[in-house]
Amino acid sequence: xxxxxxxxxxxxxxxxxxxxxxxxxxxxxxxxxxxxxxxxxxxxxxxxxxxxxxxxxxxxxxxxxxxxxxxxxxxxxxxxxxxxxxxxxxxxxxxxxxxxxxxxxxxxxxxxxxxxxxxxxxxxxxxxxxxxxxxxxxxxxxxxxxxxxxxxxxxxxxxxxxxxxxxxxxxxxxxxxxxxxxxxxxxxxxxxxxxxxxxxxxxxx
Amino acid sequence: xxxxxxxxxxxxxxxxxxxxxxxxxxxxxxxxxxxxxxxxxxxxxxxxxxxxxxxxxxxxxxxxxxxxxxxxxxxxxxxxxxxxxxxxxxxxxxxxxxxxxxxxxxxxxxxxxxxxxxxxxxxxxxxxxxxxxxxxxxxxxxxxxxxxxxxxxxxxxxxxxxxxxxxxxxxxxxxxxxxxxxxxxxxxxxxxxxxxxxxx
Amino acid sequence: xxxxxxxxxxxxxxxxxxxxxxxxxxxxxxxxxxxxxxxxxxxxxxxxxxxxxxxxxxxxxxxxxxxxxxxxxxxxxxxxxxxxxxxxxxxxxxxxxxxxxxxxxxxxxxxxxxxxxxxxxxxxxxxxxxxxxxxxxxxxxxxx
Numbered sequence: 391x392x393x394x395x396x397x398x399x400x401x402x403x404x405x406x407x408x409x410x411x412x413x414x415x416x417x418x419x420x421x422x423x424x425x426x427x428x429x430x431x432x433x434x435x436x437x438x439x440x441x442x443x444x445x446x447x448x449x450x451x452x453x454x455x456x457x458x459x460x461x462x463x464x465x466x467x468x469x470x471x472x473x474x475x476x477x478x479x480x481x482x483x484x485x486x487x488x489x490x491x492x493x494x495x496x497x498x499x500x501x502x503x504x505x506x507x508x509x510x511x512x513x514x515x516x517x518x519x520x521x522x523x524x525x526x527x528x529x530x531x532x533x534x535x536x537x538x539x540x541x542x543x544x545x546x547x548x549x550x551x552x553x554x555x556x557x558x559x560x561x562x563x564x565x566x567x568x569x570x571x572x573x574x575x576x577x578x579x580x581x582x583x584x585x586x587x588x589x590x591x592x593x594x595x
Numbered sequence: 596x597x598x599x600x601x602x603x604x605x606x607x608x609x610x611x612x613x614x615x616x617x618x619x620x621x622x623x624x625x626x627x628x629x630x631x632x633x634x635x636x637x638x639x640x641x642x643x644x645x646x647x648x649x650x651x652x653x654x655x656x657x658x659x660x661x662x663x664x665x666x667x668x669x670x671x672x673x674x675x676x677x678x679x680x681x682x683x684x685x686x687x688x689x690x691x692x693x694x695x696x697x698x699x700x701x702x703x704x705x706x707x708x709x710x711x712x713x714x715x716x717x718x719x720x721x722x723x724x725x726x727x728x729x730x731x732x733x734x735x736x737x738x739x740x741x742x743x744x745x746x747x748x749x750x751x752x753x754x755x756x757x758x759x760x761x762x763x764x765x766x767x768x769x770x771x772x773x774x775x776x777x778x779x780x781x782x783x784x785x786x787x788x789x790x791x792x793x794x795x
Numbered sequence: 796x797x798x799x800x801x802x803x804x805x806x807x808x809x810x811x812x813x814x815x816x817x818x819x820x821x822x823x824x825x826x827x828x829x830x831x832x833x834x835x836x837x838x839x840x841x842x843x844x845x846x847x848x849x850x851x852x853x854x855x856x857x858x859x860x861x862x863x864x865x866x867x868x869x870x871x872x873x874x875x876x877x878x879x880x881x882x883x884x885x886x887x888x889x890x891x892x893x894x895x896x897x898x899x900x901x902x903x904x905x906x907x908x909x910x911x912x913x914x915x916x917x918x919x920x921x922x923x924x925x926x927x928x929x930x931x932x933x934x935x936x937x938x939x
Binding site for chain 2: 458461462465466469470471472473475476477478480490491492493494495496497499517520523545547549552571573576579
Binding site: 433434435445481482544 | 849852853856862863870871883922923925926929
């Protein structure tokens with residue numbers, strides 16, 4: 391979608407003023423709000439203020455020496471939530487689990503319907519169709535304390551769109567969007583369930 | 596009919612309304628999801644899929660878990676691997692220490708009318724991020740609903756029992772129907788020569 | 796075919812076609828390290844006073860997670876970690892990183908990072924400095 395947005399922008403800038411252009415701008419107005427800024431690669435490996443915040447959200451400490459139990463309980467909690475285990479590397483305490491679900495949203499269906507009418511049947515907007523929700527989990531001993539382990543989990547999802555068409559041209563499916571899940575409530579819920587499963591209170595860093 | 600007669604709406608208006616309705620319906624059908632899209636369940640916010648409500652968690656757990664009167668994890672795991680192989684699953688994860696086994700299998704449900712889709716085989720589903728910046732196709736997408744995934748975990752219940760839990764994903768959903776699990780556990784019972792009990 | 800212009804078109808088309816036919820030949824040094832690569836390698840590599848390899852790997856994973864990476868693979872026997880992320884807030888560009896951990900001497904660990912930005916290796920030394928600074932913290936600075 392954003393690639394198309396770009397080309398629309400370009401076309402508009404080039405002065406190709408047409409109905410299509412106006413409609414196009416309208417269509418992607420929502421996307422344009424979050425205008426794409428180029429990131430300097432040199433800054434990509436720098437810690438940002440959000441890093442510390444995310445860290446605190448994603449990590450809980452548990453008073454246990456039993457890494458296997460923590461991992462096994464985490465896997466059980468993830469299984470409870472419908473996740474499928476994709477990879478497990480016990481030596482570094484790493485687990486990866488995913489679930490694939492439908493991503494169809496009514497709002498988008500309605501939006502597409504109105505766009506279809508407004509564009510007089512010329513534009514059939516691709517909508518979100520499929521998503522892969524993933525969690526990576528790492529259990530790590532804490533250096534200065536032999537009896538504690540930290541559990542860090544990160545949730546994120548990748549969403550793919552289906553196909554559409556615009557002016558008899560098919561828009562191929564498969565456009566992808568990724569999203570890190572930064573909703574603290576979700577992380578709290580996960581750790582609450584994990585605490586219950588290991589009969590231990592998890593505490594924040 | 597009675598409403599029309601009591602309200603005394605002129606016939607032309609009714610004709611107009613029905614025409615508008617008909618037009619709307621056609622447009623609706625056009626602007627609506629294709630059959631393949633229809634088969635994806637809709638929701639207001641797709642982020643809701645990340646979590647699962649407590650009720651469905653409890654329901655799922657009951658359907659998916661069985662207790663075995665054994666403490667031999669190794670043998671149980673071997674039995675599970677054998678059962679998965681019998682069922683035609685490709686095993687991807689076996690972790691003996693964590694008691695985890697996970698596999699996948701493809702049940703062709705979609706896209707048969709187009710013949711073989713070669714791009715599908717180029718798609719590496721083990722990668723978390725699939726970067727298709729310019730190239731797009733139905734490749735993985737028309738087939739993702741074909742993917743069946745199954746994760747089986749073995750955990751100690753008490754000194755004499757193990758809990759085996761099997762959870763499966765089919766057509767972009769978690770299988771909630773207890774029957775497929777019953778069949779799985781029957782096959783596992785035969786592989787282990789043990790009777791399984793429901794979790795009380 | 797008497798029209799000379801037609802012949803011109805044919806000749807031009809032929810020349811163009813021939814041009815398109817030559818495949819680029821691999822240079823003899825395709826698989827040989829160049830000087831520039833050697834320079835990058837020294838930027839990408841750092842040694843740390845750590846005895847335990849799995850501890851070093853866990854620190855690498857933690858550092859990458861702090862930087863917002865998604866861990867894709869972690870292979871303990873090979874000492875290999877691969878991770879990926881989008882160049883947020885921009886979701887077009889992709890940043891991948893492969894980190895290898897090797898036991899140099901019994902109490903020193905050699906850690907090498909290869910960062911790739913949209914399939915091209917990053918050659919900016921600052922990027923690697925930043926990464927190793929984060930790793931340093933993850934390895935040695937005690938939390939809380």
